Amino acid sequence: MKRRIGTVALVAVVGLWMGSDLLACGDKFLVAGRGTRYQRPKNFRAASVLIYTNPATGLEAALRKVPVESALKREGHRATIVASPDQLSAILASGRFDVVLADSLDAAAVEGLLAKGPDAPTLVAVCPKGQEKAAVEKCGLKAPPKERTLLEAIDRAVERHDRNARKVLTSS
Numbered sequence: 682m683k684r685r686i687g688t689v690a691l692v693a694v695v696g697l698w699m700g701s702d703l704l705a706c707g708d709k710f711l712v713a714g715r716g717t718r719y720q721r722p723k724n725f726r727a728a729s730v731l732i733y734t735n736p737a738t739g740l741e742a743a744l745r746k747v748p749v750e751s752a753l754k755r756e757g758h759r760a761t762i763v764a765s766p767d768q769l770s771a772i773l774a775s776g777r778f779d780v781v782l783a784d785s786l787d788a789a790a791v792e793g794l795l796a797k798g799p800d801a802p803t804l805v806a807v808c809p810k811g812q813e814k815a816a817v818e819k820c821g822l823k824a825p826p827k828e829r830t831l832l833e834a835i836d837r838a839v840e841r842h843d844r845n846a847r848k849v850l851t852s853s
Contacts, residue, residue, distance in 0.1 A: 727757040728779040728839045731802065733769050733791060734762060738784035743809050743824035752828045758835065770794050778802040780838040784809070785820050800846065803838040 730753055734741035741764070753760045761776070763769050773781075773794050783791045785806040795801050808820035822834045 726839055726843070727759065728835060728842075729777065730758050730760045730835060731769075731772065731776070731778040731781045732760060732762045733781065733783040733787060734764050735766070735784060735787050736764060738786050739809055740784040740807055740824065743807070744826075746825040747828055747831060749831065752832060753835070756832055766790070773802075779842050780805060780835055782807060782822075782835075803842040803845075805834050805838050 732744070732749065734744065750760050750762070761772065761778075763772055769791070773796070777800065779802055781791060781795065781802045781804050783804065783806060785808045788804060788806040792804055795804065805821040807822045807824045807826070809824040821838070822830065826834070
């Protein structure tokens with residue numbers, strides 16, 4: 682009996698002595714009034730997005746229904762909007778973009794302006810309703826887009842852009 686009381690006393694003394702260390706292992710995150718901060722996922726990367734709204738194709742009217750610039754800004758992306766082919770070629774030559782948003786009818790012309798290489802921007806073709814089937818097959822996003830689908834398409838394009846850049850870096 683004395684042996685059991687001695688063992689229990691020893692365990693109690695060791696438990697009390699080590700108890701302060703045991704409480705330090707995570708309780709600081711659970712203290713009331715000290716909220717947890719939720720951050721973006723590790724794979725998030727802010728993108729530089731170029732939006733080509735050719736007035737002849739009607740993409741500008743389709744994108745007016747969605748607050749594109751504010752949605753992109755809220756997610757941390759930077760958006761630049763151009764309307765003419767001259768502005769597009771000048772800004773592509775001078776700037777570095779990750780994603781280019783353009784109408785599917787302009788996709789071939791925009792691809793011709795994009796630089797080839799690991800740093801080339803990824804093109805996302807937007808297909809307004811009522812286009813012929815040949816143009817719809819190249820479609821990356823249907824217009825008028827919902828905010829969520831627009832952001833998802835841009836995130837997929839950024840992933841594709843980064844994957845292409847990594848392939849070139851690992852192969853060289």
